[in-house]
Amino acid sequence: MIQIGNLQLNGTPLFLAPMEDVTDSAFRLICKKLGADVVISEFASSEALIRDVKQTQEKLKFDDKERPFGIQIFGNQADSMCEAARIAEKYKPDFIDINWGCPVKKVAGKGSGSGMLQNIPLLIHITRQVVNTTKIPVTVKTRLGWDETNKPIIDLAEQLQDIGVQAISIHGRTRSMMYKGEADWTLIGKIKENPRITIPVIGNGDITHADAALSAKQHYHVDGIMIGRGAIGNPWIFAASKLLLEKNIISPPPTIHERLSICKQHFELCIKNKGEHYGILIMRKHYKPYFKDLINFKETRIKLLTSNSLDEIRTIFQDIEKQYAT
Ligand SMILES: Cc1cc2nc3c(=O)[nH]c(=O)nc-3n(C[C@H](O)[C@H](O)[C@H](O)COP(=O)(O)O)c2cc1C
Structure with a gap:
Protein backbone atom coordinates (compact mmCIF):
# COMPACT_ATOMS: atom_id res chain seq x y z
CA MET A 1 0.00 0.00 0.00
CA ASN A 248 1.34 -13.50 -12.30
CA ILE A 249 -1.30 -14.06 -14.98
CA ILE A 250 -0.59 -13.12 -18.61
CA SER A 251 -3.56 -11.47 -20.35
CA PRO A 252 -4.38 -12.20 -23.98
CA PRO A 253 -4.27 -9.12 -26.22
CA PRO A 254 -7.66 -7.42 -26.73
CA THR A 255 -9.69 -8.78 -29.62
CA ILE A 256 -10.59 -6.53 -32.53
CA HIS A 257 -14.15 -6.48 -31.21
CA GLU A 258 -12.87 -5.19 -27.84
CA ARG A 259 -10.64 -2.62 -29.51
CA LEU A 260 -13.51 -1.31 -31.57
CA SER A 261 -15.89 -1.28 -28.61
CA ILE A 262 -13.47 0.77 -26.45
CA CYS A 263 -12.62 3.08 -29.33
CA LYS A 264 -16.35 3.73 -29.84
CA GLN A 265 -16.88 4.45 -26.13
CA HIS A 266 -13.87 6.76 -26.17
CA PHE A 267 -15.24 8.53 -29.25
CA GLU A 268 -18.71 9.08 -27.74
CA LEU A 269 -17.23 10.39 -24.46
CA CYS A 270 -14.93 12.70 -26.36
CA ILE A 271 -17.81 14.10 -28.47
CA LYS A 272 -19.91 14.55 -25.33
CA ASN A 273 -17.13 16.50 -23.58
CA LYS A 274 -15.64 18.49 -26.43
CA GLY A 275 -18.50 18.83 -28.89
CA GLU A 276 -18.64 17.57 -32.46
CA HIS A 277 -15.91 19.66 -34.08
CA TYR A 278 -13.14 19.31 -31.48
CA GLY A 279 -14.19 15.80 -30.49
CA ILE A 280 -13.71 14.58 -34.05
CA LEU A 281 -10.31 16.29 -34.31
CA ILE A 282 -9.02 15.01 -30.96
CA MET A 283 -10.02 11.41 -31.71
CA ARG A 284 -7.92 11.42 -34.89
CA LYS A 285 -4.71 10.81 -32.98
CA HIS A 286 -6.16 7.67 -31.40
CA TYR A 287 -7.33 5.65 -34.43
CA LYS A 288 -3.93 4.52 -35.68
CA PRO A 289 -2.89 3.20 -32.24
CA TYR A 290 -6.30 1.55 -31.59
CA PHE A 291 -6.29 -0.24 -34.91
CA LYS A 292 -2.62 -0.91 -35.43
CA ASP A 293 -1.75 -4.21 -37.14
CA LEU A 294 -5.14 -4.55 -38.85
CA ILE A 295 -4.52 -5.81 -42.34
CA ASN A 296 -5.72 -3.74 -45.29
CA PHE A 297 -6.79 -1.01 -42.90
CA LYS A 298 -5.14 1.96 -44.62
CA GLU A 299 -8.17 3.03 -46.64
CA THR A 300 -10.51 2.84 -43.65
CA ARG A 301 -8.00 4.75 -41.54
CA ILE A 302 -7.81 7.53 -44.08
CA LYS A 303 -11.61 7.74 -44.06
CA LEU A 304 -11.58 8.00 -40.25
CA LEU A 305 -8.90 10.68 -40.37
CA THR A 306 -10.64 12.82 -42.96
CA SER A 307 -14.30 12.56 -42.05
CA ASN A 308 -15.92 15.53 -40.35
CA SER A 309 -19.27 13.88 -39.81
CA LEU A 310 -20.38 12.02 -36.68
CA ASP A 311 -22.75 9.78 -38.63
CA GLU A 312 -20.12 8.92 -41.18
CA ILE A 313 -17.60 7.99 -38.47
CA ARG A 314 -20.19 5.84 -36.69
CA THR A 315 -20.89 4.08 -40.00
CA ILE A 316 -17.15 3.47 -40.50
CA PHE A 317 -17.08 1.87 -37.05
CA GLN A 318 -19.94 -0.43 -38.12
CA ASP A 319 -18.03 -1.33 -41.27
CA ILE A 320 -14.93 -2.19 -39.21
CA GLU A 321 -17.10 -4.44 -37.04
CA LYS A 322 -18.48 -6.21 -40.12
CA GLN A 323 -15.13 -6.53 -41.83
CA TYR A 324 -12.86 -7.51 -38.95
CA ALA A 325 -14.74 -8.46 -35.83
CA THR A 326 -17.39 -10.92 -36.91
C1 LIG B 1 2.11 13.72 -26.32
C2 LIG B 1 2.73 13.83 -24.95
C3 LIG B 1 2.31 14.82 -24.10
C4 LIG B 1 2.87 14.94 -22.82
N1 LIG B 1 2.40 15.90 -21.96
C5 LIG B 1 2.84 15.92 -20.67
C6 LIG B 1 2.25 16.80 -19.70
O1 LIG B 1 1.31 17.56 -19.99
N2 LIG B 1 2.76 16.76 -18.43
C7 LIG B 1 3.78 15.92 -18.07
O2 LIG B 1 4.20 15.91 -16.91
N3 LIG B 1 4.34 15.08 -18.97
C8 LIG B 1 3.88 15.05 -20.23
N4 LIG B 1 4.40 14.13 -21.10
C9 LIG B 1 5.40 13.15 -20.63
C10 LIG B 1 4.71 11.88 -20.12
O3 LIG B 1 3.92 12.15 -18.99
C11 LIG B 1 5.75 10.80 -19.74
O4 LIG B 1 6.57 11.30 -18.71
C12 LIG B 1 6.64 10.39 -20.92
O5 LIG B 1 5.87 10.19 -22.09
C13 LIG B 1 7.42 9.11 -20.59
O6 LIG B 1 6.55 8.07 -20.29
P1 LIG B 1 6.16 6.93 -21.38
O7 LIG B 1 7.44 6.36 -21.91
O8 LIG B 1 5.33 5.93 -20.60
O9 LIG B 1 5.38 7.63 -22.45
C14 LIG B 1 3.89 14.03 -22.40
C15 LIG B 1 4.30 13.05 -23.28
C16 LIG B 1 3.75 12.92 -24.53
C17 LIG B 1 4.21 11.82 -25.44
Whole structure:
Protein backbone atom coordinates (compact mmCIF):
# COMPACT_ATOMS: atom_id res chain seq x y z
CA MET A 1 0.00 0.00 0.00
CA ILE A 2 1.16 3.55 -0.64
CA GLN A 3 -0.09 6.80 0.78
CA ILE A 4 -0.27 10.27 -0.79
CA GLY A 5 -1.63 12.58 1.90
CA ASN A 6 -4.77 10.80 3.10
CA LEU A 7 -5.07 8.87 -0.13
CA GLN A 8 -4.33 5.17 0.30
CA LEU A 9 -3.63 3.00 -2.72
CA ASN A 10 -3.24 -0.76 -2.63
CA GLY A 11 -0.51 -2.86 -4.21
CA THR A 12 1.63 -1.17 -6.84
CA PRO A 13 -0.72 1.50 -8.17
CA LEU A 14 -0.66 2.26 -11.88
CA PHE A 15 -0.72 5.91 -12.92
CA LEU A 16 -1.79 7.24 -16.30
CA ALA A 17 0.94 9.75 -17.19
CA PRO A 18 -0.28 13.27 -17.94
CA MET A 19 -0.09 13.91 -21.68
CA GLU A 20 -1.01 17.21 -23.28
CA ASP A 21 -3.75 16.79 -25.93
CA VAL A 22 -4.12 13.08 -25.09
CA THR A 23 -5.16 12.54 -21.47
CA ASP A 24 -8.38 14.52 -21.48
CA SER A 25 -11.30 13.41 -19.33
CA ALA A 26 -12.63 10.99 -21.98
CA PHE A 27 -9.33 9.09 -22.28
CA ARG A 28 -8.79 9.16 -18.51
CA LEU A 29 -12.22 7.57 -17.96
CA ILE A 30 -11.39 4.85 -20.48
CA CYS A 31 -8.06 4.14 -18.74
CA LYS A 32 -9.77 4.08 -15.34
CA LYS A 33 -12.32 1.62 -16.62
CA LEU A 34 -9.46 -0.60 -17.81
CA GLY A 35 -7.48 -0.59 -14.57
CA ALA A 36 -5.56 2.70 -14.16
CA ASP A 37 -5.55 3.53 -10.45
CA VAL A 38 -4.64 7.22 -10.63
CA VAL A 39 -5.06 9.75 -13.43
CA ILE A 40 -3.69 13.27 -13.83
CA SER A 41 -4.81 16.23 -15.93
CA GLU A 42 -2.91 17.55 -18.92
CA PHE A 43 -0.51 20.23 -17.71
CA ALA A 44 -2.08 23.62 -17.04
CA SER A 45 -0.05 26.81 -17.35
CA SER A 46 -0.10 28.78 -14.10
CA GLU A 47 0.04 32.06 -16.02
CA ALA A 48 -2.92 31.05 -18.20
CA LEU A 49 -4.93 30.01 -15.14
CA ILE A 50 -4.34 33.38 -13.55
CA ARG A 51 -5.45 35.12 -16.73
CA ASP A 52 -8.68 33.04 -16.72
CA VAL A 53 -7.90 31.45 -20.08
CA LYS A 54 -10.96 29.29 -20.67
CA GLN A 55 -9.14 26.53 -22.54
CA THR A 56 -6.76 26.09 -19.59
CA GLN A 57 -9.57 26.16 -17.02
CA GLU A 58 -11.26 23.36 -18.99
CA LYS A 59 -8.22 21.16 -18.31
CA LEU A 60 -8.96 21.25 -14.58
CA LYS A 61 -12.42 19.72 -14.91
CA PHE A 62 -12.92 16.05 -14.20
CA ASP A 63 -15.59 13.47 -13.52
CA ASP A 64 -15.86 12.07 -9.99
CA LYS A 65 -15.40 8.60 -11.52
CA GLU A 66 -11.83 9.62 -12.33
CA ARG A 67 -10.78 9.87 -8.69
CA PRO A 68 -8.12 9.68 -7.42
CA PHE A 69 -7.32 12.58 -9.72
CA GLY A 70 -4.45 15.06 -9.76
CA ILE A 71 -4.27 18.46 -11.42
CA GLN A 72 -0.88 19.26 -12.92
CA ILE A 73 0.40 22.83 -13.09
CA PHE A 74 3.55 24.36 -14.54
CA GLY A 75 5.27 27.71 -14.39
CA ASN A 76 8.43 29.45 -13.24
CA GLN A 77 7.24 32.04 -10.69
CA ALA A 78 6.40 31.31 -7.06
CA ASP A 79 3.51 33.80 -6.94
CA SER A 80 1.83 32.50 -10.09
CA MET A 81 2.32 28.88 -9.11
CA CYS A 82 0.76 29.53 -5.68
CA GLU A 83 -2.17 31.37 -7.26
CA ALA A 84 -2.59 28.53 -9.77
CA ALA A 85 -2.57 26.01 -6.89
CA ARG A 86 -5.32 28.00 -5.15
CA ILE A 87 -7.36 28.01 -8.36
CA ALA A 88 -6.76 24.26 -8.84
CA GLU A 89 -7.77 23.60 -5.23
CA LYS A 90 -11.28 24.91 -5.95
CA TYR A 91 -11.84 22.00 -8.31
CA LYS A 92 -11.16 19.63 -5.37
CA PRO A 93 -8.61 17.27 -6.95
CA ASP A 94 -7.02 14.62 -4.72
CA PHE A 95 -3.58 16.16 -5.25
CA ILE A 96 -1.78 18.90 -7.13
CA ASP A 97 1.18 17.81 -9.23
CA ILE A 98 3.95 20.20 -10.19
CA ASN A 99 5.53 19.63 -13.58
CA TRP A 100 9.32 19.94 -13.33
CA GLY A 101 9.87 17.61 -16.27
CA CYS A 102 8.49 19.00 -19.53
CA PRO A 103 11.37 19.19 -22.05
CA VAL A 104 9.58 21.18 -24.77
CA LYS A 105 11.47 24.33 -25.72
CA LYS A 106 8.61 26.77 -25.21
CA VAL A 107 8.26 25.48 -21.61
CA ALA A 108 11.77 24.41 -20.54
CA GLY A 109 13.38 27.31 -22.40
CA LYS A 110 11.58 29.71 -20.05
CA GLY A 111 12.75 27.85 -16.96
CA SER A 112 9.45 26.02 -16.45
CA GLY A 113 9.13 22.21 -16.56
CA SER A 114 12.55 20.55 -16.83
CA GLY A 115 14.13 23.99 -17.33
CA MET A 116 13.99 24.36 -13.56
CA LEU A 117 16.35 21.40 -13.18
CA GLN A 118 19.10 23.93 -13.94
CA ASN A 119 18.11 25.99 -10.91
CA ILE A 120 17.44 23.59 -8.03
CA PRO A 121 17.32 26.32 -5.32
CA LEU A 122 14.50 28.08 -7.20
CA LEU A 123 12.77 24.76 -7.91
CA ILE A 124 12.79 24.04 -4.16
CA HIS A 125 11.68 27.57 -3.29
CA ILE A 126 8.66 27.49 -5.63
CA THR A 127 7.70 23.95 -4.63
CA ARG A 128 7.89 24.86 -0.92
CA GLN A 129 5.68 27.91 -1.46
CA VAL A 130 3.09 25.80 -3.27
CA VAL A 131 3.17 23.12 -0.55
CA ASN A 132 2.62 25.81 2.09
CA THR A 133 -0.18 27.47 0.10
CA THR A 134 -2.51 24.53 -0.30
CA LYS A 135 -4.07 21.99 2.03
CA ILE A 136 -4.19 19.46 -0.80
CA PRO A 137 -1.19 17.08 -1.09
CA VAL A 138 1.45 18.29 -3.54
CA THR A 139 3.38 15.84 -5.72
CA VAL A 140 6.16 16.45 -8.23
CA LYS A 141 6.80 14.92 -11.65
CA THR A 142 10.30 15.35 -13.00
CA ARG A 143 13.21 13.85 -14.93
CA LEU A 144 16.67 12.60 -13.92
CA GLY A 145 18.21 15.99 -14.67
CA TRP A 146 19.08 18.41 -17.43
CA ASP A 147 21.67 16.36 -19.31
CA GLU A 148 24.23 13.59 -18.94
CA THR A 149 26.50 15.82 -16.79
CA ASN A 150 23.71 17.13 -14.58
CA LYS A 151 21.51 14.52 -12.91
CA PRO A 152 20.55 15.90 -9.50
CA ILE A 153 17.60 13.55 -8.97
CA ILE A 154 18.96 11.59 -5.98
CA ASP A 155 19.56 14.69 -3.83
CA LEU A 156 16.52 16.41 -5.29
CA ALA A 157 14.21 13.58 -4.16
CA GLU A 158 15.41 14.05 -0.55
CA GLN A 159 15.03 17.81 -0.73
CA LEU A 160 11.50 17.52 -2.12
CA GLN A 161 10.51 15.09 0.61
CA ASP A 162 11.98 17.40 3.25
CA ILE A 163 9.82 20.34 2.16
CA GLY A 164 6.62 18.30 2.28
CA VAL A 165 6.14 16.88 -1.21
CA GLN A 166 4.01 13.75 -0.80
CA ALA A 167 5.10 11.66 -3.80
CA ILE A 168 7.50 11.99 -6.70
CA SER A 169 7.20 10.55 -10.21
CA ILE A 170 10.39 10.27 -12.17
CA HIS A 171 10.75 9.86 -15.92
CA GLY A 172 14.06 8.06 -16.45
CA ARG A 173 15.39 10.49 -19.03
CA THR A 174 17.22 13.80 -18.92
CA ARG A 175 15.89 16.93 -20.59
CA SER A 176 18.44 16.68 -23.35
CA MET A 177 17.21 13.18 -24.22
CA MET A 178 13.72 14.61 -24.87
CA TYR A 179 11.88 11.34 -25.73
CA LYS A 180 14.79 9.67 -27.49
CA GLY A 181 17.00 6.78 -26.40
CA GLU A 182 15.96 4.37 -23.69
CA ALA A 183 14.66 5.41 -20.30
CA ASP A 184 17.23 4.64 -17.59
CA TRP A 185 15.63 3.44 -14.38
CA THR A 186 18.86 2.85 -12.43
CA LEU A 187 18.76 6.20 -10.60
CA ILE A 188 15.08 5.65 -9.83
CA GLY A 189 16.13 2.33 -8.25
CA LYS A 190 18.89 4.13 -6.27
CA ILE A 191 16.33 6.51 -4.80
CA LYS A 192 14.30 3.53 -3.64
CA GLU A 193 17.46 2.16 -1.97
CA ASN A 194 17.89 5.39 0.01
CA PRO A 195 16.60 4.62 3.52
CA ARG A 196 15.80 8.32 4.07
CA ILE A 197 13.18 8.29 1.33
CA THR A 198 9.77 7.42 2.73
CA ILE A 199 7.45 9.10 0.21
CA PRO A 200 6.15 7.00 -2.70
CA VAL A 201 8.43 6.92 -5.75
CA ILE A 202 6.60 6.39 -9.03
CA GLY A 203 8.74 5.18 -11.93
CA ASN A 204 8.04 6.31 -15.47
CA GLY A 205 9.45 5.74 -18.92
CA ASP A 206 9.00 3.19 -21.71
CA ILE A 207 6.47 0.90 -20.05
CA THR A 208 4.89 -0.33 -23.25
CA HIS A 209 3.57 -3.72 -22.13
CA ALA A 210 2.75 -5.60 -18.95
CA ASP A 211 6.12 -7.44 -18.91
CA ALA A 212 7.93 -4.11 -18.68
CA ALA A 213 5.79 -3.10 -15.69
CA LEU A 214 6.63 -6.35 -13.91
CA SER A 215 10.31 -6.04 -14.69
CA ALA A 216 10.38 -2.40 -13.49
CA LYS A 217 8.81 -3.47 -10.20
CA GLN A 218 11.15 -6.44 -9.77
CA HIS A 219 14.34 -4.58 -10.62
CA TYR A 220 13.74 -1.11 -9.19
CA HIS A 221 11.18 -1.73 -6.40
CA VAL A 222 9.21 1.39 -7.24
CA ASP A 223 6.05 2.09 -5.27
CA GLY A 224 3.99 2.88 -8.34
CA ILE A 225 4.33 2.74 -12.10
CA MET A 226 3.34 5.52 -14.50
CA ILE A 227 2.41 4.70 -18.08
CA GLY A 228 2.13 7.26 -20.88
CA ARG A 229 2.58 6.46 -24.56
CA GLY A 230 2.12 2.74 -23.90
CA ALA A 231 -1.53 3.45 -23.01
CA ILE A 232 -2.36 5.29 -26.23
CA GLY A 233 -4.40 2.83 -28.31
CA ASN A 234 -3.74 0.25 -25.59
CA PRO A 235 -5.52 1.24 -22.37
CA TRP A 236 -5.72 -2.51 -21.63
CA ILE A 237 -2.08 -2.21 -20.54
CA PHE A 238 -3.32 -1.24 -17.07
CA ALA A 239 -5.49 -4.33 -16.51
CA ALA A 240 -2.82 -6.57 -18.06
CA SER A 241 -0.04 -5.09 -15.90
CA LYS A 242 -2.16 -5.39 -12.79
CA LEU A 243 -2.97 -9.03 -13.45
CA LEU A 244 0.69 -9.82 -14.08
CA LEU A 245 1.96 -7.87 -11.06
CA GLU A 246 -0.62 -9.18 -8.62
CA LYS A 247 -1.43 -12.67 -9.84
CA ASN A 248 1.34 -13.50 -12.30
CA ILE A 249 -1.30 -14.06 -14.98
CA ILE A 250 -0.59 -13.12 -18.61
CA SER A 251 -3.56 -11.47 -20.35
CA PRO A 252 -4.38 -12.20 -23.98
CA PRO A 253 -4.27 -9.12 -26.22
CA PRO A 254 -7.66 -7.42 -26.73
CA THR A 255 -9.69 -8.78 -29.62
CA ILE A 256 -10.59 -6.53 -32.53
CA HIS A 257 -14.15 -6.48 -31.21
CA GLU A 258 -12.87 -5.19 -27.84
CA ARG A 259 -10.64 -2.62 -29.51
CA LEU A 260 -13.51 -1.31 -31.57
CA SER A 261 -15.89 -1.28 -28.61
CA ILE A 262 -13.47 0.77 -26.45
CA CYS A 263 -12.62 3.08 -29.33
CA LYS A 264 -16.35 3.73 -29.84
CA GLN A 265 -16.88 4.45 -26.13
CA HIS A 266 -13.87 6.76 -26.17
CA PHE A 267 -15.24 8.53 -29.25
CA GLU A 268 -18.71 9.08 -27.74
CA LEU A 269 -17.23 10.39 -24.46
CA CYS A 270 -14.93 12.70 -26.36
CA ILE A 271 -17.81 14.10 -28.47
CA LYS A 272 -19.91 14.55 -25.33
CA ASN A 273 -17.13 16.50 -23.58
CA LYS A 274 -15.64 18.49 -26.43
CA GLY A 275 -18.50 18.83 -28.89
CA GLU A 276 -18.64 17.57 -32.46
CA HIS A 277 -15.91 19.66 -34.08
CA TYR A 278 -13.14 19.31 -31.48
CA GLY A 279 -14.19 15.80 -30.49
CA ILE A 280 -13.71 14.58 -34.05
CA LEU A 281 -10.31 16.29 -34.31
CA ILE A 282 -9.02 15.01 -30.96
CA MET A 283 -10.02 11.41 -31.71
CA ARG A 284 -7.92 11.42 -34.89
CA LYS A 285 -4.71 10.81 -32.98
CA HIS A 286 -6.16 7.67 -31.40
CA TYR A 287 -7.33 5.65 -34.43
CA LYS A 288 -3.93 4.52 -35.68
CA PRO A 289 -2.89 3.20 -32.24
CA TYR A 290 -6.30 1.55 -31.59
CA PHE A 291 -6.29 -0.24 -34.91
CA LYS A 292 -2.62 -0.91 -35.43
CA ASP A 293 -1.75 -4.21 -37.14
CA LEU A 294 -5.14 -4.55 -38.85
CA ILE A 295 -4.52 -5.81 -42.34
CA ASN A 296 -5.72 -3.74 -45.29
CA PHE A 297 -6.79 -1.01 -42.90
CA LYS A 298 -5.14 1.96 -44.62
CA GLU A 299 -8.17 3.03 -46.64
CA THR A 300 -10.51 2.84 -43.65
CA ARG A 301 -8.00 4.75 -41.54
CA ILE A 302 -7.81 7.53 -44.08
CA LYS A 303 -11.61 7.74 -44.06
CA LEU A 304 -11.58 8.00 -40.25
CA LEU A 305 -8.90 10.68 -40.37
CA THR A 306 -10.64 12.82 -42.96
CA SER A 307 -14.30 12.56 -42.05
CA ASN A 308 -15.92 15.53 -40.35
CA SER A 309 -19.27 13.88 -39.81
CA LEU A 310 -20.38 12.02 -36.68
CA ASP A 311 -22.75 9.78 -38.63
CA GLU A 312 -20.12 8.92 -41.18
CA ILE A 313 -17.60 7.99 -38.47
CA ARG A 314 -20.19 5.84 -36.69
CA THR A 315 -20.89 4.08 -40.00
CA ILE A 316 -17.15 3.47 -40.50
CA PHE A 317 -17.08 1.87 -37.05
CA GLN A 318 -19.94 -0.43 -38.12
CA ASP A 319 -18.03 -1.33 -41.27
CA ILE A 320 -14.93 -2.19 -39.21
CA GLU A 321 -17.10 -4.44 -37.04
CA LYS A 322 -18.48 -6.21 -40.12
CA GLN A 323 -15.13 -6.53 -41.83
CA TYR A 324 -12.86 -7.51 -38.95
CA ALA A 325 -14.74 -8.46 -35.83
CA THR A 326 -17.39 -10.92 -36.91
C1 LIG B 1 2.11 13.72 -26.32
C2 LIG B 1 2.73 13.83 -24.95
C3 LIG B 1 2.31 14.82 -24.10
C4 LIG B 1 2.87 14.94 -22.82
N1 LIG B 1 2.40 15.90 -21.96
C5 LIG B 1 2.84 15.92 -20.67
C6 LIG B 1 2.25 16.80 -19.70
O1 LIG B 1 1.31 17.56 -19.99
N2 LIG B 1 2.76 16.76 -18.43
C7 LIG B 1 3.78 15.92 -18.07
O2 LIG B 1 4.20 15.91 -16.91
N3 LIG B 1 4.34 15.08 -18.97
C8 LIG B 1 3.88 15.05 -20.23
N4 LIG B 1 4.40 14.13 -21.10
C9 LIG B 1 5.40 13.15 -20.63
C10 LIG B 1 4.71 11.88 -20.12
O3 LIG B 1 3.92 12.15 -18.99
C11 LIG B 1 5.75 10.80 -19.74
O4 LIG B 1 6.57 11.30 -18.71
C12 LIG B 1 6.64 10.39 -20.92
O5 LIG B 1 5.87 10.19 -22.09
C13 LIG B 1 7.42 9.11 -20.59
O6 LIG B 1 6.55 8.07 -20.29
P1 LIG B 1 6.16 6.93 -21.38
O7 LIG B 1 7.44 6.36 -21.91
O8 LIG B 1 5.33 5.93 -20.60
O9 LIG B 1 5.38 7.63 -22.45
C14 LIG B 1 3.89 14.03 -22.40
C15 LIG B 1 4.30 13.05 -23.28
C16 LIG B 1 3.75 12.92 -24.53
C17 LIG B 1 4.21 11.82 -25.44
